[in-house]
Amino acid sequence: MIIVKLWNFFRGYVVIKIEGLALEKFINYAIARGIYLWDIVRIDYTTLEAKVGLEGYKELRHIVKRAGCRVKIRQKIGYPFFMYKIKMRKMFVVGFAIAICIIMSTTSFVWNVEIVGNEKISQTEIRERLNELGLYTGVCKYKLDLSDIENNMMIELENLAWVGIEIQGTKAIVEIVENVSPPEKIPKEVPCDIIARKKGVINKLIVKEGDALVQEGDIVKNGQVLMTGVIEREGLEKRYVHAFGEVFAKTYYEEVGAISLVKFKKIKTGNKFVRRIIKIGNNQIILSLGEIPYNNVIIEKKNKSLSSWRNIKMPVEILIEEYYEATSQKEVIDKSTAKQAMQEKLMVKLLNKIPENVKILNKDIVFYEEKNRIRAKLTIEVLEEIGKQQRITSIVKEDE
Numbered sequence: 001m002i003i004v005k006l007w008n009f010f011r012g013y014v015v016i017k018i019e020g021l022a023l024e025k026f027i028n029y030a031i032a033r034g035i036y037l038w039d040i041v042r043i044d045y046t047t048l049e050a051k052v053g054l055e056g057y058k059e060l061r062h063i064v065k066r067a068g069c070r071v072k073i074r075q076k077i078g079y080p081f082f083m084y085k086i087k088m089r090k091m092f093v094v095g096f097a098i099a100i101c102i103i104m105s106t107t108s109f110v111w112n113v114e115i116v117g118n119e120k121i122s123q124t125e126i127r128e129r130l131n132e133l134g135l136y137t138g139v140c141k142y143k144l145d146l147s148d149i150e151n152n153m154m155i156e157l158e159n160l161a162w163v164g165i166e167i168q169g170t171k172a173i174v175e176i177v178e179n180v181s182p183p184e185k186i187p188k189e190v191p192c193d194i195i196a197r198k199k200g201v202i203n204k205l206i207v208k209e210g211d212a213l214v215q216e217g218d219i220v221k222n223g224q225v226l227m228t229g230v231i232e233r234e235g236l237e238k239r240y241v242h243a244f245g246e247v248f249a250k251t252y253y254e255e256v257g258a259i260s261l262v263k264f265k266k267i268k269t270g271n272k273f274v275r276r277i278i279k280i281g282n283n284q285i286i287l288s289l290g291e292i293p294y295n296n297v298i299i300e301k302k303n304k305s306l307s308s309w310r311n312i313k314m315p316v317e318i319l320i321e322e323y324y325e326a327t328s329q330k331e332v333i334d335k336s337t338a339k340q341a342m343q344e345k346l347m348v349k350l351l352n353k354i355p356e357n358v359k360i361l362n363k364d365i366v367f368y369e370e371k372n373r374i375r376a377k378l379t380i381e382v383l384e385e386i387g388k389q390q391r392i393t394s395i396v397k398e399d400e
Helices: 002-011 023-032 054-059 061-067 079-088 090-106 123-133 146-156 335-353 394-399
Strands: 013-020 037-044 047-053 069-077 112-116 160-168 171-178 192-196 200-209 225-228 244-260 262-280 283-286 297-305 316-332 359-370 373-385 387-391
Touching: 002 013, 002 047, 002 079, 013 023, 013 054, 023 037, 023 047, 023 061, 047 054, 054 061, 061 069, 079 090, 090 262, 112 123, 123 146, 123 171, 146 160, 192 244, 200 225, 225 244, 244 335, 244 387, 335 359, 335 373
Parallel strands: 112 171
Antiparallel strands: 013 047, 013 069, 037 047, 160 171, 192 225, 192 387, 200 244, 244 373, 262 283, 262 316, 297 316, 359 373
């Protein structure tokens, strides 16, 4: 039980090695004198290993000679031994305490401000606004009101759609989302063409103003003029109008992927290696030394943080990494199951790419079987409006 282990640790105990020909007699004498031995392991015919408390170890001297055995201390464990080492190394303790104070004080400040997500707004402009609002290199992070800074950034910068600030250790990460400019809306009195915004096969044309340059069944490419606002008639003067209408075309969305028919699943053997780490800010102190004794492992991590004091979060964490020895077990996936999983995965990806207001006409998936692997190509045919307006630039050229 954990309570017993804690009790033994605080009172201190030693791991001893007992050598002799009458080991059973030694154990019987110990029991008779009320000496508690635990975790007794027989190494060979003449050797035992056991654990005993400090008081019990002192009592062993009365029975060692009677039993004809020798006792050696292999390891000293527990709080009394730890405190003895601390007393012998006072300067080390003082230095360690000073180092902890320095680390905690330096990790209370922001030493790096990282800005991500901006394209139109310059880094210089964003940093200037942040400096004015109190977020800059060297500021104490516990004095920052992040929500107030975010709100003021939204007010002062027009092209911002959203801003989020996160403090990670000594780094402040400012995430920027900029406004997306809507497509240009051309006034009705301005002459324009209707061009294709993507390639496709024309399915339906509704011309309300202007002349159509394509017909049903034509294959068009991105940027091609579909309806022109330049009206030319024999015997009449050339006119420029605001082309207006709808162009529906069949377009195609494709997605490819692959899945392996053989998977290797890790299974724990029961052996475990534990590593404990104290993290102070961005610095780490590894308490459990030694190399990981296994090649194939399953890693499980636990994180324990100190509780906040007066809304101040202490930058100290205890990381526990558990490395479980594992063996790999081969699993063969059924082909039909793999194909179904691949089709569902590709379908989800494509549906995220396809605009909402379109009509799905057809779906087609092709599988290619390879050795221990299946590749797939999913094609979805949709009917969507592909026209967009574009100003007629030839008017400007003619005027010049």
